[in-house]
Amino acid sequence: xxxxxxxxxxxxxxxxxxxxxxxxxxxxxxxxxxxxxxxxxxxxxxxxxxxxxxxxxxxxxxxxxxxxxxxxxxxxxxxxxxxxxxxxxxxxxxxxxxxxxxxxxxxxxxxxxxxxxxxxxxxxxxxxxxxxxxxxxxxxxxxxxxxxxxxxxxxxxxxxxxxxxxxxxxxxxxxxxxxxxxxxxxxxxxxxxxxxxxxxxxxxxxxxxxxxxxxxxxxxxxxxxxxxxxxxxxxxxxxxxxxxxxxxxxxxxxxxxxxxxxxxxxxxxxxxxxx
Ligand code: CO
Numbered sequence: 411x412x413x414x415x416x417x418x419x420x421x422x423x424x425x426x427x428x429x430x431x432x433x434x435x436x437x438x439x440x441x442x443x444x445x446x447x448x449x450x451x452x453x454x455x456x457x458x459x460x461x462x463x464x465x466x467x468x469x470x471x472x473x474x475x476x477x478x479x480x481x482x483x484x485x486x487x488x489x490x491x492x493x494x495x496x497x498x499x500x501x502x503x504x505x506x507x508x509x510x511x512x513x514x515x516x517x518x519x520x521x522x523x524x525x526x527x528x529x530x531x532x533x534x535x536x537x538x539x540x541x542x543x544x545x546x547x548x549x550x551x552x553x554x555x556x557x558x559x560x561x562x563x564x565x566x567x568x569x570x571x572x573x574x575x576x577x578x579x580x581x582x583x584x585x586x587x588x589x590x591x592x593x594x595x596x597x598x599x600x601x602x603x604x605x606x607x608x609x610x611x612x613x614x615x616x617x618x619x620x621x622x623x624x625x626x627x628x629x630x631x632x633x634x635x636x637x638x639x640x641x642x643x644x645x646x647x648x649x650x651x652x653x654x655x656x657x658x659x660x661x662x663x664x665x666x667x668x669x670x671x672x673x674x675x676x677x678x679x680x681x682x683x684x685x
């Protein structure tokens with residue numbers, strides 16, 4: 411299984427403020443990474459030594475003193491000297507836009523200026539580290555099982571799909587754990603799921619309040635839901651629940667938070683083997 415992404419947050423140079431660095435360190439931990447913090451006033455030698463010793467995937471350099479043009483390239487130079495240039499180096503702090511091309515030329519893969527959200531930084535690190543390491547995905551997605559559509563009333567929505575589009579209605583069902591009543595239609599290998607809220611606590615009720623009717627989630631069938639969950643967790647994708655739960659048709663289902671999936675609510679489901 412893929413290990414967690416390890417990050418060293420390091421403060422090179424002389425400035426004595428690390429509130430920002432500590433906020434980033436905690437934020438990346440919340441995103442599922444293992445984060446080591448170097449402490450203040452580290453030399454590039456100390457930073458590179460710590461990165462190699464701790465076997466990190468990424469070094470995040472944070473600087474306020476203005477010495478980034480000297481210290482950042484020194485870090486990448488030392489990494490190369492120690493044959494550790496596969497470690498991703500990113501930087502942040504008070505860095506004028508004009509200096510960014512220079513730093514990128516010296517191997518700093520990204521500069522995050524104040525105001526960048528932590529989730530943006532986390533997405534960047536995850537993207538590069540999966541790509542660079544040629545990670546073999548442990549995801550077991552087989553196909554799209556269904557697309558979920560939120561509606562106010564099933565009975566008002568069903569005729570369009572059944573009579574106008576001519577889709578086969580597979581059945582209606584209440585999923586009490588989710589606070590919904592659902593109707594499934596067959597569309598070739600895939601299905602459509604219409605979801606009507608059963609009560610005001612239902613996530614579908616909240617969705618309708620906020621955005622009205624329409625597309626709600628995409629559900630992927632996976633071979634092994636527990637393994638899929640572990641894989642998503644290891645890569646820092648926040649799950650909407652700790653364990654799979656019961657969905658429609660006795661399927662086990664689980665959702666990933668849309669903030670890390672390009673705003674698409676992703677459901678994974680495992681079809682139980684029929685006895
Ligand atoms: Co669904």
